[in-house]
Amino acid sequence: MSISTVFDIAASAMTAQSMRLNATASNLANANTAAGPGGKPYQARQVVFSEMLIPGTDASGVQVSRVTNDTAPPRMVYEPKSSLADARGYVAYPNVNVVDEMADMISASRSFQMDVEMMNTAKQLLQKTLTLGQ
C-alpha cells in the first residue's frame, strides 16, 4: 500500500506504450515494402495489451501479452512492368492502413505523456512524505 508502487505501474505502462509506438513506427516505415525477406510482403504488426499484476503487490499494471501479425490479405497494385510483379502483373504491397497507424501513434504518445505525469506526481508525493514533520 505505498506510493512507490505507482512508479512500477507507471513504468509498466510506459514500456507497453513505447512497444506500441515501435510497432506503429515499423508499420509506417514498411508501408510500401513490396517484397520482404523470403519473397512475401510485410505484414502489419499489432500489439495486444493485457492487465499485469505487479509482483509483490496487488496493484495492476499493463503488459504487452503478444505481438500479432495482421492476417489481412496484402494490397494488390497493378504494375506489370515491376520486377516483383506476379504472373498477372500485380505486385503485393503490405496491408498497412496508414490512417489507422497515425491514429494509433497519437493515442500511444498521449497515453505515454499521461504515464509520465503519473510518475511525476508520485515522485512529488513521496518527496513531500519524506519531509514529514519538518
Add this chain to the structure above:
Amino acid sequence: MTNGISNGIDFLSQALKLRAARQQVLAGNLANADTPNYKARDFDFAQALAAATGSDNSAQSLARTDPMHLGLDGSSAGQIRTFERPGNQPSLDGNTVDTNTEQARFTDNAVHYEAVLMFLTDQIKQMQMAMQQGA
C-alpha cells in the same frame, strides 16, 4: 494523557495509508487505459476509512479459522472493497476507463494525500511544542 494525541496520529496515519492505496488503484486505471476489457476500479474512501478505524460499528475482530486467514492488521488490501465504476461511453474493446475522469480523480487524491501529510505535520509539531513547554 497522550491518548488524545496518539489517537489523532493513528487516525491520520490510517487515512494516509488508504490515500496511498487509492492512489495505487487509480494509477492502475490510468495505466490500463488502452487494455481491452479492462474495467475501471475505485473504492469509497470514506467508507474504507470508517471501516479501518472501527468507527462504523462493524465487528472489530475477523473470524479466523485457519492460520492463513488475514487479521485486521494484515495488508489493508484484504479489507478494501473495490467496485467497478460504470463507463461513460461505450467502447469497441470493452475498456471502461475514461482518462479525463481518472486523471481528475488521481490529481484530487494526490491533493488529499498532501493535505493529510499537512495535518500529520501539525500533530507532530503540537507534540514537539508540548514536550518543549515543560522545560
